[in-house]
Amino acid sequence: YVKDGDAKEWKADELLASYKEGTEASNEERQKMGVAPLEITGWAEVPAYEAGTHRLVWAMSSREKGAPAAAPQGVNYNTFALGRE
Structure with a gap:
């Protein structure tokens, strides 16, 4: 279970570094x-x-490692419904 207050305080930079x-x-x-x-x-x-x-809700961009910046990218879109159940 994640409380509303906890979800509001997630740090985007830390989440991205973890991924x-x-x-x-x-x-x-x-x-x-x-x-x-x-x-x-x-x-x-x-x-x-x-x-x-x-x-x-969040989405990350990715690409093959070492590919040029202009190479096609992928997107991983995530939605988490928070609650007790």
């Missing part, structure tokens, strides 16, 4: 499976808490 670290850690497994490693390039949508619906 970057997790992505980097999973790249070794991706390469073993023959899949290109990824890098998180930033926010496509900065985390925002919608108090009326109790939802936390």
